[in-house]
Amino acid sequence: xxxxxxxxxxxxxxxxxxxxxxxxxxxxxxxxxxxxxxxxxxxxxxxxxxxxxxxxxxxxxxxxxxxxxxxxxxxxxxxxxxxxxxxxxxxxxxxxxxxxxxxxxxxxxxx
Amino acid sequence: xxxxxxxxxxxxxxxxxxxxxxxxxxxxxxxxxxxxxxxxxxxxxxxxxxxxxxxxxxxxxxxxxxxxxxxxxxxxxxxxxxxxxxxxxxxxxxxxxxxxxxxxxxxxxxxxxxxxxxx
Numbered sequence: 528x529x530x531x532x533x534x535x536x537x538x539x540x541x542x543x544x545x546x547x548x549x550x551x552x553x554x555x556x557x558x559x560x561x562x563x564x565x566x567x568x569x570x571x572x573x574x575x576x577x578x579x580x581x582x583x584x585x586x587x588x589x590x591x592x593x594x595x596x597x598x599x600x601x602x603x604x605x606x607x608x609x610x611x612x613x614x615x616x617x618x619x620x621x622x623x624x625x626x627x628x629x630x631x632x633x634x635x636x637x638x
Numbered sequence: 639x640x641x642x643x644x645x646x647x648x649x650x651x652x653x654x655x656x657x658x659x660x661x662x663x664x665x666x667x668x669x670x671x672x673x674x675x676x677x678x679x680x681x682x683x684x685x686x687x688x689x690x691x692x693x694x695x696x697x698x699x700x701x702x703x704x705x706x707x708x709x710x711x712x713x714x715x716x717x718x719x720x721x722x723x724x725x726x727x728x729x730x731x732x733x734x735x736x737x738x739x740x741x742x743x744x745x746x747x748x749x750x751x752x753x754x755x756x757x
Contacts, residue, residue, distance in 0.1 A: 529684065560742065562742045562743060562744075564685075564744075566685075570749075571734055571736075571747035571748065571749055571750050572685065572734075572744070572747060573747070574738075574743065574744055574745055577740070577742075577743040578740075578743070583745065615684065615685055617685075617742050618742065619741065619742060623701060626675065626687040626688075626689055626690050626698050626699070626700060626741060627687055627741060627742045628687065629684055629685040629686065629687065630684070631684050632684040632685070
């Protein structure tokens with residue numbers, strides 16, 4: 528059971544806009560940056576969003592991140608079949624004396 | 639472009655120590671600012687942070703694994719390593735080495751290596 532809660536699944540049709548939520552608390556999302564990763568089947572995760580809403584170079588602007596209070600969201604616009612993957616949020620948790628924590632992951636299906 | 643590659647046994651017996659090495663190419667492991675992490679993924683499950691080592695040598699470990707984990711750096715070989723002692727079947731997972739300029743901003747990932755704990 529992760530301290531960051533994500534819906535286990537999400538879906539959309541090509542061209543649609545989809546959002547994936549990540550819910551936490553004041554000790555993690557509420558007071559720290561949120562990061563998002565995409566994991567395509569059989570591959571290592573890839574950084575999509577850092578510091579809540581920043582995109583690394585090479586990540587399409589179809590991907591955007593936002594944060595409000597103790598929740599964060601990843602939005603994917605103009606959905607494509609290649610976006611079908613698992614998505615994970617991550618954040619530092621001040622109440623834990625260790626590295627960051629990941630959400631449980633959301634499997635995105637492109638219908 | 640920095641690249642990472644994990645190496646080590648794919649099969650470890652219960653109660654033994656799991657040892658993995660990550661070789662960094664395309665950059666110096668001791669360059670200022672890098673955090674080098676180990677992350678694992680149980681079969682069909684989500685990601686779990688094991689710990690990280692900063693370029694200065696300071697380390698942080700997942701509290702649930704802290705008593706069994708050691709992460710170290712060998713700057714002469716441009717490698718960092720993971721040792722996880724007293725393994726059980728619950729430690730069977732794909733192990734990733736990773737790195738970035740922030741703890742949680744992981745720009746570089748190894749391909750991952752499956753480690754199975756079984757007699």
